Amino acid sequence: MTIRRRTVLKGMLASTAMVAAPAVLRAQGAPFKIGLLTVKTGPLAQGGIQMEQGIQTLLKEKGSTLAGRKVELIVADTGGNPAGAKTKAQELVERDSVNVILGPLAAFELLAITDYVREHTTPLISLAAAEDVTQRHANPWVVRPSATSGQCSHAMGDYAAKDMGLKRMATISEDFAFGHEQVAAFQRTFEDAGGKVVRKLWPPLVTPDYTPFIAQIGDVDGVFTGFAGSNPVKFMRAYADLGLKGSIPLTGGWTAMDDALLKSLGDEAVGVVSAHFYSPTIDTPSNARFVEAMAKDYQVVPGGYSAGMYIAGQCVEGALEKAGDKAGDKEAFMEALRTVQLTDTPRGPVAFDEYGNIVGNVYIRKCERKDGALVNTIIKTYPDVSQFWTYDPAEFLKNPVYSRDFPPAKNLE
Amino acid sequence: MPPGAVRALCLGAALAVLAALPWWMANPYYVNIASQILFWAVFALALNVLVGYAGLTSLGHAGLFGMAGYTAGLMLAAGAGHAAAIVAALLATLATTAIFALLALRATGIGFLMITLALGQILWGIAYRWASLTNGDNGVKLADRPAPLGLHLSSPDAFYLATFAVFLLCLASMRLFVRSPFGASVRGTRDQPRRMRTLGYNVWLVRFLAFLFSGFWTGVAGLLFVYYNQFISPQVVALQTSAEVLLMVISGGVGTLFGPVAGAAIVVVMKNVASAYVERWNMVLGIIFVLIIVFMPEGLVPGAARLVRRGYRGLRAGSGPAAAEAAASPGTAGR
Numbered sequence: 001m002t003i004r005r006r007t008v009l010k011g012m013l014a015s016t017a018m019v020a021a022p023a024v025l026r027a028q029g030a031p032f033k034i035g036l037l038t039v040k041t042g043p044l045a046q047g048g049i050q051m052e053q054g055i056q057t058l059l060k061e062k063g064s065t066l067a068g069r070k071v072e073l074i075v076a077d078t079g080g081n082p083a084g085a086k087t088k089a090q091e092l093v094e095r096d097s098v099n100v101i102l103g104p105l106a107a108f109e110l111l112a113i114t115d116y117v118r119e120h121t122t123p124l125i126s127l128a129a130a131e132d133v134t135q136r137h138a139n140p141w142v143v144r145p146s147a148t149s150g151q152c153s154h155a156m157g158d159y160a161a162k163d164m165g166l167k168r169m170a171t172i173s174e175d176f177a178f179g180h181e182q183v184a185a186f187q188r189t190f191e192d193a194g195g196k197v198v199r200k201l202w203p204p205l206v207t208p209d210y211t212p213f214i215a216q217i218g219d220v221d222g223v224f225t226g227f228a229g230s231n232p233v234k235f236m237r238a239y240a241d242l243g244l245k246g247s248i249p250l251t252g253g254w255t256a257m258d259d260a261l262l263k264s265l266g267d268e269a270v271g272v273v274s275a276h277f278y279s280p281t282i283d284t285p286s287n288a289r290f291v292e293a294m295a296k297d298y299q300v301v302p303g304g305y306s307a308g309m310y311i312a313g314q315c316v317e318g319a320l321e322k323a324g325d326k327a328g329d330k331e332a333f334m335e336a337l338r339t340v341q342l343t344d345t346p347r348g349p350v351a352f353d354e355y356g357n358i359v360g361n362v363y364i365r366k367c368e369r370k371d372g373a374l375v376n377t378i379i380k381t382y383p384d385v386s387q388f389w390t391y392d393p394a395e396f397l398k399n400p401v402y403s404r405d406f407p408p409a410k411n412l413e
Numbered sequence: 414m415p416p417g418a419v420r421a422l423c424l425g426a427a428l429a430v431l432a433a434l435p436w437w438m439a440n441p442y443y444v445n446i447a448s449q450i451l452f453w454a455v456f457a458l459a460l461n462v463l464v465g466y467a468g469l470t471s472l473g474h475a476g477l478f479g480m481a482g483y484t485a486g487l488m489l490a491a492g493a494g495h496a497a498a499i500v501a502a503l504l505a506t507l508a509t510t511a512i513f514a515l516l517a518l519r520a521t522g523i524g525f526l527m528i529t530l531a532l533g534q535i536l537w538g539i540a541y542r543w544a545s546l547t548n549g550d551n552g553v554k555l556a557d558r559p560a561p562l563g564l565h566l567s568s569p570d571a572f573y574l575a576t577f578a579v580f581l582l583c584l585a586s587m588r589l590f591v592r593s594p595f596g597a598s599v600r601g602t603r604d605q606p607r608r609m610r611t612l613g614y615n616v617w618l619v620r621f622l623a624f625l626f627s628g629f630w631t632g633v634a635g636l637l638f639v640y641y642n643q644f645i646s647p648q649v650v651a652l653q654t655s656a657e658v659l660l661m662v663i664s665g666g667v668g669t670l671f672g673p674v675a676g677a678a679i680v681v682v683m684k685n686v687a688s689a690y691v692e693r694w695n696m697v698l699g700i701i702f703v704l705i706i707v708f709m710p711e712g713l714v715p716g717a718a719r720l721v722r723r724g725y726r727g728l729r730a731g732s733g734p735a736a737a738e739a740a741a742s743p744g745t746a747g748r
Contacts, residue, residue, distance in 0.1 A: 041695050077688050081648045082552060083638075087449070087685045094569075095442035108550050112644040115554060130551060175542075176550045404544065 031072040032327065034316060035092030036309075037085060037103030037113075043229070044080040047305045048105050050260055051127065054302070054309030055102060057293045066313070067320035069327070078104055082112035089113045093120050099333065102312050104128060105305070107149075107178055110142075117141045123334045125315060127308040131181050132401050134357035134387060143337055143356040145315055146308040147277045147387075149178050150185025150402055152254045154389040155362040155382045156224065156275035157189030160251055163364075163380065164273070166190075166222035168198050172213060172235070173226030175202035177403075182226035182253045184402035187409060189389060190224075196411040202404070207231070210238040218413075223248055228255035233264045240268035249273065257367060260303030262374040265367075269374055272367045278307040278347045279363050279376050286314070287346035307346045315340050315350075349384075357387045432577060435570035444569040445641075450674075450681045451573075451580040452637035457661040457673030458587050459630030464659065465668030466596065467623045468603030470526050472655045473513060473533030477628050479540060479650030481506040481635030486553035486645050487546070495559035503632050509536075510628025514621050521606075533655055541647040552646030555639060566640065576637055583630055587670055590626065599623045664705050666712025675713050 036055055039048030052075060064071050074096050076088040085104050092098045093116075100123045104110055110128035117124045117139070124142045126133070129149040133142055160166045171186060173179035179202070187197045198220060203213045214235075217223060223244075227235050232252070239245055250272045257274035280291045280301055290310050294302040302310075315337060320327050322336035341351040350360040362385040365376035388396045400406045430437075431447075438444050456478060463469045484505040488498035517528040540547045547553065558566040566572045590596045601609045602616045610616050639645045648654075661680050666672025679701065688694040709716020 040692060077692070077694075079684070079688070082644055082646050083642055083649065084684070086642050086644065087445070090442055090445050091685070091689060094445070095440055108552055108646045108648065111551055111554070112642065112646070115556075115643060177544075180549075 030328075031070040032066065032316075032320065033072050033074060033096060033098040033100075034313075035096060035098035035101045036073060036075045037078055037088055037092070037101055037105075037109070038075065039080040039105050039109075040075075040077040042080040044105055046230070046260075048077075048080070050300075050303060050305035051103065051105060051309045053294065053298050053300070054306030055313050057290060057297065057306070058310045058313035060297070061289060061293060062317070066317040067327075069320055071316075074098060078109055080106060080109070082108050085109035085112050086116060089116055093117075093122050098122070099328070099330070100125065100316055100337075102126075102309060102316075114139050114142060121330050121334075123330060123337055125312040125337070127305065127312070129178055129181070131387075134353075134355040136397055136401060138355040140338075140356070141334060143315070143352050143358075145311045145350065145352075145358050146304065147254065147362075148357060149181030149253075150188075150389075151357075151385060151387050152275040152277060152362050153182045153186040153224070153226065154189045155364065155385055156251055156253065156273075157186040157191075157195070158193055158382075158389075159273070159275065159364045159380060160186075160222060160224070161190050161193030161195040164222065164249065164251075166195060166249070168196050168220045169222040169224055170199040170201065170217045170220045171197055171224045171226070172201040172203065172217070173224075174205050174228065174231060175404075176205055178228060178255075179226045180404045181402040183224065184404075184407060185389075186224050186226075186253075188402075188407050191407075191411070197409055198411055198413045200409055200412065205231075207234075210235050211242065214238055214242050214244065217244070217248070220248060223250050225250060225252045225256045227252070230261075230264070232256045232258075232261060236265065236268045236272070245271070251275075254278075254304050257365070257376060258303035258305075259301050259376055260305065262301060262367075262376070265374060267369070269367045270369055273379075274365055274367070274376065275362055276304060276365060276376070277358075277360060277362055278304050279365055279378055281375065281378060282346060282348060282363070284344050284346065284348060286310075286344045290346045302346075311342075311345045311347060311350065314342055314345050318342050353386055353393075355387070355393075359384050359386045361385065428581070432574075434577075435573055441569040444573050446681065446685055448569070448573045448576045448637075448641060449685065450678045451576045452634050452641060453658070453661065453677035453681055454674040455580055455583045455630055455637065456634035456658050457665065457677045458583055458670075459627045459634060460658050461662045461668065461673045462587070462590070462599075462623055462627040462630070464662050465672075466591070466599045466603060467620055469517075469521060469620065469624075470659070471517070471529040471627075472526055472652065472659065473517075473529030473531075473536075474627075474631050474658060475650050475652065475654035476533035476536030477506055477510055477513065477631040478635040478638065478654065478658075479536060479645065479647075480509045481632035482639035482645040482649060483540060483547060483553065485636055485639055486555055489555055489557075490553060499559070499636060502636055503629065506628055506632030506635065507625060510625055510631075511621075513628070514624035518617060518620050518624065530652065530655075533650070533652065537647055537650040537652070540650045547647070550647055552644055555643040555645075558640050558643065572641065576641075579633060579637060583633065584670070584674075586630075591670065595619075595622070660702065664702055664713055666714040666716070669712065669714050672712045672714040679713070 038051045039045050078084040078088045102125050107128045107130035110126050110130050118141050126144055127146040131148050134144055171183045173183050201213050252274040254276040257272055259280050294300055318340040319337035323332045326332035338352055343349045348361045350358050353359050362382045363378045364380040366379050368375055368377050434447055435444050460474050463471050481502045485498045485502040488501050513532050517525050564571050566575055598619050602619050606616050661676030662673045665676025683698045691697055705713055
């Protein structure tokens with residue numbers, strides 16, 4: 001008898017649940033799957049972990065619900081190499097059937113999978129800087145909410161010539177595509193504004209000691225650095241140790257002075273001027289929430305990688321809102337994503353150009369010590385900077401992609 | 414049934430299961446993983462010719478691997494057809510192998526290792542720094558996969574079957590090589606170079622030819638790799654790739670036919686499948702290697718065969734050691 005009563009009770013419970021379930025399902029639908037391609041092992045892991053923190057912060061803030069839809073995040077570690085990125089992209093697309101991929105981190109990883117996401121019509125939101133992914137080989141399935149390699153250093157070149165009044169500069173950057181592209185963009189705007197790049201130095205990616213390179217800088221009145229990863233820390237220390245810090249001002253691209261690096265830097269960084277698409281001091285409501293949550297959950301000051309991923313998540317939210325019921329359809333979602341316009345992101349208002357690259361503010365910041373801690377204080381804002389700077393896109397794209405040899409350096413001594 | 418027939422039957426059944434993999438493996442992702450295991454296995458088998466049979470440990474094979482991939486990629490980018498690109502890639506790899514061999518065979522042991530390491534790094538440097546040719550670290554993309562015999566390899570299943578066919582060919586050629594008089598002379602130069610010389614063998618030439626044989630299959634593996642990824646960049650040519658393949662050979666079993674295949678399977682599965690579940694997959698892989706070294710210093714395949722043999726002998730203890738020994742002996746036939 002008791003058994004039967006229990007069965008009846010169970011049946012009642014089940015039927016109540018069945019009545020209630022459709023309402024819940026209607027409100028949420030199947031979860032929208034976001035795949036994150038990041039690097040959690042190997043030398044690039046620092047940036048990769050920051051990327052994961054950025055998107056986790058957004059999802060936590062939103063209760064894992066974007067535009068009314070439950071969101072599921074699947075994290076994949078590429079190991080920081082192209083073949084790994086390809087395999088992990090296959091895992092996310094073919095096994096996990098994600099609706100959108102965020103990442104990967106490095107340019108060579110992005111280049112290894114752009115054709116793949118196009119074939120499998122999977123939207124990709126990447127922070128990697130490879131210029132041509134949104135230029136000469138623009139891919140309809142890729143958008144980039146961070147910046148091309150040249151996007152920030154265009155502004156840095158302009159500022160160095162016009163506002164800092166520098167005339168003769170040397171550049172120093174790692175000898176790989178990201179460095180080449182940054183320096184080329186810097187040289188172009190700096191020389192267009194009347195400056196001269198008189199020396200270009202290319203230390204290898206792994207350089208234990210920058211002293212021999214710094215010794216070659218010579219007679220200039222400013223230096224531009226395009227270092228990335230942990231190299232800026234090593235470089236700035238050597239630069240200060242050799243006594244150049246006070247005499248030749250240092251400028252840099254976004255990775256050279258990213259705010260996530262500040263905790264590893266000391267007085268050698270004070271006074272360095274850098275161009276970045278993000279700064280923790282930007283005064284927008286979402287940035288205030290983001291910086292606070294990052295400090296609370298991870299005890300860090302966020303930099304470009306985590307902010308970029310937070311913004312990527314906001315772009316997903318914007319596209320979900322825009323696509324509405326059709327968000328499950330990849331074509332409709334991608335179209336919504338490419339036309340997303342956000343006013344409140346940690347980096348200010350953003351939109352994508354027709355090539356899928358972001359148009360947004362670029363900030364010139366000066367590193368200062370405030371209340372004992374290093375801060376990159378914004379000293380100038382270039383509003384709505386496009387990847388083409390002020391050049392005509394059609395003219396811009398007729399030129400070869402930025403490299404070690406283009407634009408040619410005519411003023412080398 | 415004689416033990417040899419049981420062995421052949423097992424092997425046949427295993428190959429049939431592998432050949433039918435696209436039909437029973439529901440998800441294309443796992444078919445792709447299987448393709449990766451197979452072409453890494455071809456690479457490991459190729460390296461095993463030198464490491465296992467000739468006793469020459471090379472750390473420059475990633476250079477040869479990349480040579481094939483880059484040649485094919487650049488030829489295709491320049492507008493050549495697949496057939497031309499593949500032939501050119503294999504020829505270029507053979508030529509590079511010959512140069513490697515000419516320089517490296519002046520030494521054996523550590524000297525050989527260091528020379529191949531240096532040569533591999535030179536090729537890496539070229540891939541990385543000669544940006545006007547190789548596009549530097551931005552790499553080279555392949556627009557398309559080929560369509561041999563009218564079967565287009567763009568789908569995971571088709572690519573798997575083609576890779577499997579190449580893998581079988583490689584395995585067969587390795588078996589032929591091991592059993593041939595030439596294979597015996599290569600092993601002779603490994604164990605007793607001086608005696609081989611007194612017997613009238615040209616030790617240098619035997620090693621040179623073994624190097625070429627190894628280089629050829631490395632080139633084939635490089636081609637499969639580049640067609641699989643449709644992208645190649647300097648990372649592939651770096652020392653890490655050479656070391657990884659060497660690890661596959663050593664962990665699986667040096668100088669065995671199936672050891673390198675097992676080693677390739679472990680590394681690929683750990684790197685790609687296990688890394689989705691275990692964040693510290695590098696550490697797990699390291700622990701597996703330590704366990705292999707501690708408990709099966711001769712490698713996974715011969716080590717497992719030894720354990721099975723011991724268990725078998727324990728079971729058959731009543732029927733006399735001679736019978737057990739006879740039943741066990743085919744287990745070493747792969748050597």
